[in-house]
Amino acid sequence: MSVEYDVVVIGGGSGGLVVASAAAQLHAKVALVEKDRLGGDCLWFGCVPSKSLLHAGRAAYEVRNGSRFGIYTDPPRIEFAEATRHVQQVIANIQPHDSPERFRSLGVEVIFGEGKFSGRDTFAVNGRQLTARTFVVATGSRPALPPIPGLQAAGFLTNEQVFSLQECPQSLAVIGAGPIGCELGQALHRLGSQVTIISSRDRIMPKEEPEAADVVERQFVAEGIRIIHNARAESVEVAGNKKIVWVGGQKVVVDEILMSSGRVPNVHSLNLEAAGVEFYKTGIKVNQKLQTTNKQIYACGDVIGGYQFTHVAGYEAAVVVANALFLPVSKADYRVIPWATFTEPELARVGLTEEQARDRYGDKVCIVKQDFANVDRAQAEAATDGFAKYVLDPKGQILGAHLVGSSAGELIHEVILAMKNKLPITALSGYVHIYPTLSEINGKAALAFKKQGYAANKTLQNLLRGFFNFRRGKF
Secondary structure, three states: OOOOEEEEEEOOOHHHHHHHHHHHHOOOOEEEEEOOOOOHHHHHOOHHHHHHHHHHHHHHHHHHOHHHHOOOOOOOOOOHHHHHHHHHHHHHHHHHHHOHHHHHHOOOEEEEOOOEEEEOOEEEEOOEEEEEEEEEEOOOEEEOOOOOOOHHHHOOEOOOOHHHOOOOOOEEEEEOOOHHHHHHHHHHHHOOOEEEEEOOOOOOOOOOOHHHHHHHHHHHHHHOOEEEOOOOEEEEEEEOOEEEEEEOOEEEEEOEEEEOOOEEEOOOOOOHHHHOOOEEOOEEOOOOOOEOOOOOEEEOHHHHOOOOOHHHHHHHHHHHHHHHHOOOOOOOOOOOOEEEEOOOOEEEEEEOOHHHHHHHHHHHOEEEEEEHHHOHHHHHOOOOOOEEEEEEOOOOEEEEEEEEEOOHHHHOHHHHHHHHOOOEHHHHHOOOOOOOOOOHHHHHHHHHHHHHHHHHOHHHHHHHHHHHHHHOOOO
């Protein structure tokens, strides 16, 4: 039967916008359905505002600690409303790129409304029945809210409200010690809040290399952030104008609570059952081609679970475009997926942790570690905390890399390039790094791997010793 569109995209976040714009520029007929605003969580409540607030917090921290460099000032006066105004201005500057006008100019039909599948090949919205050759579900995720007694009555913040605050809470309990909780907790602490982070594990950021997360945690403690480990919020009470969070038998008295205990996929209103699309609590079920159990319907981004990052959603969207518009032959490759947490110090990762690598490859795993303290630029900037750790096979192929320190999110990219192209770590020492830069840490690590190999090769050492004895005429 004939259909109205080549592709109907459901969700105007990172993944959906990439699919819609690329498909339209390939001259496909595209409809983009969004219930609220284009741009998704990343623009309005995620990457963009959080990094803007983090930068404001970093500025306050640098002013307070200028004495390290012989710079003395009075304690900074923080106008929190102006800091959040900066956040909103950054969003406003970026938003035109994701505006309905731009997408309509590309030929996309933008439809605002909350719709649902009415069959295997039909999506209903605003009284219309949209038919298409293929559909793409890219509805993202939202904050998970555990059933803590008293929480709803007391009130709380998530990343969807925190950037609209006009006053910084004098005290804040952060429930959840993942990337969102750690980033926002440190930013708000630096802008004037007394922060307590409640972690259900024995450390913050449990998905990261443990010794890398430890570096960030030590910085938090040094700044005065309180961390409660191995505990969960049991209940919340209100006493006057304060909120009391009961944690492991002790009470944490605060002005505000920030929930950062994970994400859940936005699937509840889509009527996926009518379309024959299977899903779980963690997200929509997809195959390697990102097809759902209804091969006519694809899904990408947070709504499928997995790696919940903007850059991964964009990558998955590119796979979906090729498969949904042409032949479904492209497969998503998650071998090299990097991410970063933009605390200070930053923590960046790609590939396996040491524990994961040893579970898979046993004792053949080789570890190379280089401290920022050995990098001259880090010394010059008093940014010596942290290290770069590389998890390698015996031939130097990179199985994983973990950087914690200044600009780690930038420094990891040459490692990503090497992994993607299956280059050994020695390739990072095969060209000249500018001196003095922080990126020398990668070249130094590559050189350290060469030295480790030489130190273990007694045959080569004896051969070279004999060779140079011969050159000097000493037989």
